[in-house]
Amino acid sequence: DGGITQSPKYLFRKEGQNVTLSCEQNLNHDAMYWYRQDPGQGLRLIYYSQIVNDFQKGDIAEGYSVSREKKESFPLTVTSAQKNPTAFYLCASSIYEMTEAFFGQGTRLTVV
Amino acid sequence: AQKVTQAQTEISVVEKEDVTLDCVYETRDTTYYLFWYKQPPSGELVFLIRRNSFDEQNEISGRYSWNFQKSTSSFNFTITASQVVDSAVYFCALNTGNQFYFGTGTSLTVIP
Numbered sequence: 001d002g003g004i005t006q007s008p009k010y011l012f013r014k015e016g017q018n019v020t021l022s023c024e025q026n027l028n029h030d031a032m033y034w035y036r037q038d039p040g041q042g043l044r045l046i047y048y049s050q051i052v053n054d055f056q057k058g059d060i061a062e063g064y065s066v067s068r069e070k071k072e073s074f075p076l077t078v079t080s081a082q083k084n085p086t087a088f089y090l091c092a093s094s095i096y097e098m099t100e101a102f103f104g105q106g107t108r109l110t111v112v
Numbered sequence: 113a114q115k116v117t118q119a120q121t122e123i124s125v126v127e128k129e130d131v132t133l134d135c136v137y138e139t140r141d142t143t144y145y146l147f148w149y150k151q152p153p154s155g156e157l158v159f160l161i162r163r164n165s166f167d168e169q170n171e172i173s174g175r176y177s178w179n180f181q182k183s184t185s186s187f188n189f190t191i192t193a194s195q196v197v198d199s200a201v202y203f204c205a206l207n208t209g210n211q212f213y214f215g216t217g218t219s220l221t222v223i224p
Binding site for chain 1: 121145147155156157159162203208211212214216217
């Protein structure tokens with residue numbers, strides 16, 4: 001089945017550690033996105049990529065990094081510089097800009 | 113600047129009642145797209161509809177209908193004869209080029 005797969009579903013991290021969230025899509029979409037969701041704040045854009053080997057910062061990129069080495073994959077690294085990383089992270093993809101985005105099931109990250 | 117406002121934070125209705133979710137957007141671009149997404153408790157955002165800025169025709173899909181009015185910058189969503197399965201958080205979003213701008217969402221609870 002075509003879709004977007006995020007893993008893991010739940011992730012626990014100790015303070016000071018980097019952690020990488022996986023996002024894979026088999027929809028042959030060019031654009032991919034990472035969003036952070038906090039209660040009552042909707043979705044905020046972290047990074048997006050419209051083509052392989054290229055990506056742009058979103059509104060809250062500080063403390064995060066990404067790579068886009070393959071069209072299908074857009075992993076997000078939450079670094080120790082991110083002051084408040086506990087949140088729900090959603091990955092999405094779209095055929096190209098302005099088309100509807102399809103979302104993965106999300107990763108819930110908790111810093112302990 | 114782009115902005116989406118969903119003023120209704122939470123709504124509760126009794127099953128079979130009709131309910132309208134409001135969405136107001138701000139943009140200076142003349143070409144843009146508007147979207148509605150549903151987020152059930154599982155967390156994944158489900159795409160419902162996309163509407164471009166040049167098409168003000170209302171749309172109906174089963175119990176769902178959408179009213180797009182450029183004059184008031186609104187893109188409202190009505191559920192007719194609500195059901196318990198409609199309980200979710202609903203997000204309105206705007207895309208003017210390369211990223212989505214989401215509202216803060218409206219949490220809908222349908223009481224049996």
